[in-house]
Amino acid sequence: MRNRSDPGQVIPLQQCVECQGEGEVKQIFSRWLCNTCNGLGMVDKATGKALEPDTVIRQLLIRLRHAREQGRTLQQELAKARTFIEQYNALQKGRDKRHNRPELKQP
Secondary structure: OOOOOOOOOOOOEEEOOOOOOOOEEEOOOOEEEOOOOOOOOEEEOOOOOOOOHHHHHHHHHHHHHHHHHHHHHHHHHHHHHHHHHHHHHHHHHHOOHHHOOOOOOOO
C-alpha cells in the first residue's frame, strides 16, 4: 500500500485483470474470491495491487460523499429548469393564443 499525504484523496482504480472486475474467479465446478483484488474486482491503477480493507472503506466513503454532492447539484439544476419551464409557460399563456404553441412538459 502506498503512503498518501492526504487520506481523503481519491485513488484511481482499474478493473482487475485476473477476474475482469467480477471479484470472483470461475473454476470448473466452483467460484473463488479473486486473490489479485481480494474479491473487490478493482485494483490500484498505479500499482495494480489490491487495496487494503481500510483503504477500500475510505475510498467508498469518499466516493459516496462525491456522489451525494453531485446529486445535490443535479437537484438544484433540476429545480432551476422547472422554474424556467414554469416561467416560460406563464409567458406563453399570457400571449396571444392565435399562435397555438404547445406548453413545455415538466421533466
